[in-house]
Amino acid sequence: MSKVRSARRVSAFADSVFGEMTRLANLHGAVNLSQGFPDFEAPAAIKDAACAAISRDQNQYAPPYGTRELCEAIAGDFSRRHGVPIVADEQVTVCCGSTEAMMAVMLSCLDPGDEVIVFEPFYENYGPDAILSGATPKFVRLREPDWAFDPAELGAAFSNRTRAIVINSPNNPTGKVFSRDELQVIAELCQRWDAIAISDEIYEHILFDGRAHIPIASLPGMAERTVTTSGLSKTFSVTGWRVGWAIAPASLTGGIRKIHDFLTVAAPTPFQDAGAVALTMGDEVYAALAAGYQAKRDLLMGILERQGFTCYQPGGAYYLMADVRPFGFASDAEFAHYLIKDIGVATIPGSSFYIDPKTAPPTVRFCFSKQDETLREAGRRLAKLPCSAEL
Ligand SMILES: Cc1ncc(COP(=O)(O)O)c(C=O)c1O
The missing domain is CATH 3.90.1150.10 (Aspartate Aminotransferase, domain 1)
Structure with a gap:
């Protein structure tokens, strides 16, 4: 051939x-x-901030893990809203969209032969990201009408081979918002099997009927074994800007940063400046x-x-x-x-x-x-x- x-x-x-x-x-x-x-x-304010950054000639590579202003805005926003202290220098990696963040997280956290649990229906990237990392995705069903999972089925999917589980709440494609009780079931399994929670929270601000966002990192014992990914795309209607991030314990951040540096070096500088403005616009x-x-x-x-x-x-x-x-x-x-x-x-x-x-x-x-x-x-x-x- x-x-x-x-x-x-x-x-x-x-x-x-x-x-x-x-x-x-x-x-x-x-x-x-x-x-x-x-x-x-x-929003006009963030478009103006991006244009101003270009006019100020913020046109060269940003620091690989993100500009100081954006990293601090990400850490501050998450800490303030969820009461989980985040140290920008040690825990935040800015990437080219949460898509790149998810890939960098999987490549840096999964070894060949590991299993990663993914709920289905799923956002299309999780399976390929796991496979590119050499890991095997294992699927557990969310069932209509409320897209609940069966705790026994989820429990049976965990084993010594399980390295991570991917959670996406609010969820694409179902619109499901995982309840605190459901997240607690997942958290207990992660702790029992010493697994990482990889939590895609890109829709964290799009919640209906009075629901509040609960990051699994805020559950007891989970901050040290959770990687949270999110970004500007959905919250600020800028999917083309390609700015996302991973928030992880320091023990995992070093690996994520290495992979991110080799994949893309850095996210676009002017849009990072605009992101720092976006995250401080207020609730x-x-x-x-x-x-x-x-x-x-x-x-x-x-x-x-x-x-x-x-x-x-x-x-x-x-x-x-x-x-x-x-x-x-x-x-x-x-x-x-x-x-x-x-x-x-x-x-x-x-x-x-x-x-x-x-x-x-x-x-x-x-x-x-x-x-x-x-x-x-x-x-x-x-x-x-x-x-x-x-x-
Ligand atoms: C669940 C989910 N995660 C991540 C993304 C991609 O986000 P980003 O634009 O930050 O790469 C999408 C986009 O549709 C999505 O639905």
């Missing part, structure tokens, strides 16, 4: 369904509710963000329920999973393609968030981080759907 070919590890990964759905959305002129990014403006900004998204959730859910979907109401994040059984298609993928081509609305088939799509409940995921008018236009198009009674 020629050596001019991709490495074998690449063949473990399928092409991203997100890219494909966006390509089809563009091809068919569909309203794109598939990918998770806002189609509205970011009203977070409250307004959550209220705005709750109104969008309610708008979209009303539209979908009128068209015959069974919706699983999200408690946070900006996605909504809807059961498509009433429409009588053979699979959710077939229904999602019909929605794009015949109705003009792009979604993600829910089965793509499962390791074995055949065992997934038939759902599609709608993203509602869109202008109200975009959601209403999707509603006008969905009104063309034959509702279950007519099928």
Whole structure:
């Protein structure tokens, strides 16, 4: 076989369904509710801060682990909100998005042969990140309607081989917000099996109906075995800026920083300056963000329920999973393609968030981080759907 070919590890990964759905959305002129990014403006104050940083010629490499101002803002914000003291110099690593942070965490914390527990349905990167680290992902189900896990099933997934568990709350794709009791079950298992919790909290500020964010690092005994990842992307509607971070005990931070340095050197300097401004804007900004998204959730859910979907109401994040059984298609993928081509609305088939799509409940995921008018236009198009009674 020629050596001019991709490495074998690449063949473990399928092409991203997100890219494909966006390509089809563009091809068919569909309203794109598939990918998770806002189609509205970011706050003016942080855009001004980024422009000012460029004008001040903050255009060269930042310190590899993050600018002092941003690291201190991240540590201060987390400590203040959750009562967990964080030392910026020893515990914070700024990366190119929480995507890079997650990769750096897995590459630095997992050895070949380790197992990492991942809840499914899952955000698409966790499995590949684990595999690239030489570890084996082990999947445990979250089950509709409330996307709860079975504690016995989770307990049985842990063993001496378990090095880590990935938690994502608020959750993509389900919108589930893990309760304190659920996090406590996970925390006890981590402590019993000496495992690390890797907690993706990128939607930490998008919470509905009075819910509060609970980082698993704030549970007793967990700060010393938790890595928390988050970033600017979702809270400040700047997914293209690529600024995220990992907050970890000092014992793990050295490894994360080494890998991050080799992967990307540093996150973009002007956007780090803007990030330091963003994180000190005050809690009203977070409250307004959550209220705005709750109104969008309610708008979209009303539209979908009128068209015959069974919706699983999200408690946070900006996605909504809807059961498509009433429409009588053979699979959710077939229904999602019909929605794009015949109705003009792009979604993600829910089965793509499962390791074995055949065992997934038939759902599609709608993203509602869109202008109200975009959601209403999707509603006008969905009104063309034959509702279950007519099928
Ligand atoms: C659960 C989850 N984690 C991480 C990310 C990526 O975040 P970032 O833009 O910080 O890389 C996303 C983006 O959709 C996500 O849904």
